[in-house]
Amino acid sequence: MLTSFKSALNSALALSTQCAFCLQAKACDEICCSTCQDMILSPRKCRCERCYLPLAEPGICGECQQTPPHFDNIYCLNDYLWPTDALLKNYKYAKQRHLARPLSQLLWQHLQQLQAPLPEAYCSVPLHWRKRWQRGFNQSELLAQVLTKQSQIPTLNVVRRLHYGSSQASLTRRQRQRALNHSFHCDTSLAFKHWVVVDDVVTTASTANVIADKLKRAGATRVDIWAIARTPKA
Template identity: 65%
Template sequence: MLTRFHAALNSRLVLSEHCDFCFQSKALDQACCDSCSNLLLTPSQHRCETCYLPLAEPGICGECQGNIPYYDKVVCLGDYQWPIEPVIKAYKYAKQQHLAKPLSQLIWRHIQQTQATLPEVFCPVPLHWFKQWQRGFNQSEALCKQLAKHAAKPMHKPFTRKHYGSSQAGLNRRQRQRALAASFNYQDTLSYKHWVIVDDVVTTGSTANVLAKQLKDAGAERVDIWAIARTPKPSQRR
């Protein structure tokens, strides 16, 4: 009964005439109002060309130069802070699945603006089956389906998550990578060379790096990460 209620509610919210970011009026075919669209899609600072963290000037950050990740490029709408943060929280934790559509539209517009290279195939970051049951959906998969439609490319799910909620507190970078590597199971016989992994938020990049490594070990040549937001380092938060 509750699941049917949430489904019905989300069906109505898809047709809302109010912006999900500021609640002002917008056209039905718009992802958000013009003011929020301009705010979200207008670059405000330089970004690392690999991990998308803010930089003082164009280029690749020192961390990516010194410890080259397995993924090739991260593309996000912006940082995990206002005005994106409350919308992501509503999407993930308040079962507002209708937000997958406007968020994917904004990501797609950003991809078009930046002229990012399109992949051969998309895949979502997997959730453990129990967490997906608790949440009711996989937020990354819902975004991934929409983005694959925009790009007219297939979506494939080669990963499953084996462990639920294992804490990584107190682990160093190498230990986190090993723990994450053991958390995912990769099963695929397809020979795509360019993948895009879709997530909602890139926090440290550890999960993206582990998944990208598994794809490249299986023969992929390029793996990009598309997400709604990137968590800035504490020193970079405004």
């Protein structure tokens, strides 16, 4: 009964003419109100062309030059700061699943403006079955499903999470990398060569790097990461 109520509530919110973020009125053809869109979209600043971290000038950061990641590019709407962090916490932990639609649509619109290369398929960051059961949904998978509707590019679940663990958010890059190395498995002999891994937040990029490595070992030649937000300092 409670699950049905939550589903109905999220459906009603998704179809509302109010802005999904601030609940003010918006035009029917807008994703959200113009004020929220201006706040959520990435500010004009120099970013590393690989990992999306801020730079003083255009180019590739020293870390990506010294140790190139397995992924090719990260694209995000904004940094994981207010108001984006608050929206994602509501989406992820308060189970406001209706936010997947406007967030994904804003990301798609943003990527079109950047003329980002389109993949042949999406792959969402998988959750262990126990974590998915506890949360009730996979936040990355919902984002990918909206992107599929927008772009007609399929979402394929080719990566599985093998181990259940505690949250990775508080771990350092090295600790996270060690914990993740054996946590994912990818089906072999991928039919598509260009993939996009969809996530809600890129923190240290360790998860993205491991999944990109798995995809490339299975036959992918290019793997990009699309996410709503990027933690400013890993």
